[in-house]
Amino acid sequence: MQPNESPTYISRYRLKARKFLNAVSARTSFDGVLIRIDDGYGCIHTWPELGDPPLEKCLADLAGARRWPIVRRAIRCAEYDRAARQFEHSLFEEMEVPQSHATLVGMNAAELGRAMEAGFSTVKLKAGRDPQAEMKFLDEMSGEFPLLRWRLDFNESLTPDAAADFITGLADKTRAAMDFVEDPCPYSDSSWRALHQKACVPLAVDREASTQSSAAQVMVIKPAIDEPFLLAEAAIARRQKVVLTSYMDHPVGQTFAAWEAARLGLQFPGLPGLCGLQTHHLFEPDAFTEYLGPWSPEFTVPAGHGLGFDDLLDALPWTRLH
Amino acid sequence: MQPNESPTYISRYRLKARKFLNAVSARTSFDGVLIRIDDGYGCIHTWPELGDPPLEKCLADLAGARRWPIVRRAIRCAEYDRAARQFEHSLFEEMEVPQSHATLVGMNAAELGRAMEAGFSTVKLKAGRDPQAEMKFLDEMSGEFPLLRWRLDFNESLTPDAAADFITGLADKTRAAMDFVEDPCPYSDSSWRALHQKACVPLAVDREASTQSSAAQVMVIKPAIDEPFLLAEAAIARRQKVVLTSYMDHPVGQTFAAWEAARLGLQFPGLPGLCGLQTHHLFEPDAFTEYLGPWSPEFTVPAGHGLGFDDLLDALPWTRLH
Ligand SMILES: [Mg+2]
Ligand SMILES: [Mg+2]
16 A cells, blocks of 8 residues: 555544443444545544544554554545546445344334334344343343344453353243354354354354454454455355444445445355444434435445445535645 | 135146256156136145155045145135236235245256356255265365355255264364255154254254244245245244245246245245245246246246236146046
């Protein structure tokens, strides 16, 4: 990469959570930046709670060495976006975006009901804050919504033993409805292998997703920070299922994740399973989220060139990065 | 059911296998009948090898008591078909047929390659004739086609111990790519539970699919002989995944299975998984299979009213059943 050839512009944004994103963060507002390089756009959205460098450090990296994956991926996004805008094409032409699960951040029966009504077949629930209450909630909800399939994301908050207790302690029906359990505990080959044998439920690796995480049955790829192609090749080599997710970031970043998911499906037909690309409903609506349509398993491709949002991006205040 | 109110007509057909359907049958041609009642059409296709009554007995039942599920289902099909034809509608209006796996009947690398080329992500292989050779074939092919997922159908040909040996004897990669193993051995709650625990691969129940088969993770529903709604309710109650398959029958019967799969998806959104509705390529092509288009994961809805095939059905010789 040859940094800083073209001037780089940024536009700061702040997302406000509609609910506490409570398994992840105690914050309720989330700052990030959109970047613009040669009329191509990208998004840098950091989650320091999950190990990302803070935003200001990312901006320093963007202005300088451009070493961090999260920064390089935003630049890569801007390159793709620019190429399509140049030719006045949408990046999504002839692309098919995979469907998504519903991302819920709390134990809320009403929200589950809304997810079913919106047509979601699978729900991803952030878990690990209060395992006893969550087990009870899951068993109850699995009774109430027998068609629903579950994905639980613990963000590595349990020990291997507590994870095994959690999964084997669920009612048989709930366990049968479990699509996968994500990051139940910190990844290690041996502890995950033992957990899988004991719990007999697919395990998904997210935080430590790498070409080495061979004890997982599912790999979570986040285009905001991962190069999908490289991880996908590793996943294929060990027959892992693949799920692409947005980064609970700005609609521009979310749309980039959706496009990468569609592109991976072209490169490797059938590889991307049900994804996690619908997260804009977690935040208060604005003009950008409007373009992404209602909460639905189907991704709404925003109108416009490149990744879309043409007029909105045009109207933002842009500052040249020093 | 009030039998014999309207005159019943039949038209015999013979399907010729393109390859030996060798795990199932030593025959290479397969006789069945299309039925016509009040200008609605259905199909009776029996597999005596798999426990069905012979065709002539079905015809006697059709002419008389109409007690057997395979006969009642054909009559039910003709009722739905007739209702749509009466109003000059396709039965498939506003329906979405689920995608299908590729059904292969033999260990044939070239045919696997063609399945990949045709866009299939998952292959169902009839197995159990020669377990050692099949294990070798699977491990080799799983190496060659790492994106492929597998469904194995043993038609209950193994013992529980042999089934466990087969599955656990596969390479890790092959086992990781196993979508499910169908009817590995005759169904029993205890032996299937033990097998699932040992092999840690989803088990699909087909032959003994019933409201009682609770040790399976997947239920195979065959609209040619099953009432989908009843089985689906049982599957939901125990969180089993559901796969609808055609009966390796005439395109009319195959199309009925596809329509039932679409209908079940309307009744229970998300319930039907990847199905097995594409079997016409197993037989020599004719005017009917032409309407079902090329071999593809996507079901081609035949043009016309009801289940389609209007002109072809019209042109067949029909005999009144005595
Ligand atoms: Mg995660
Ligand atoms: Mg079967």
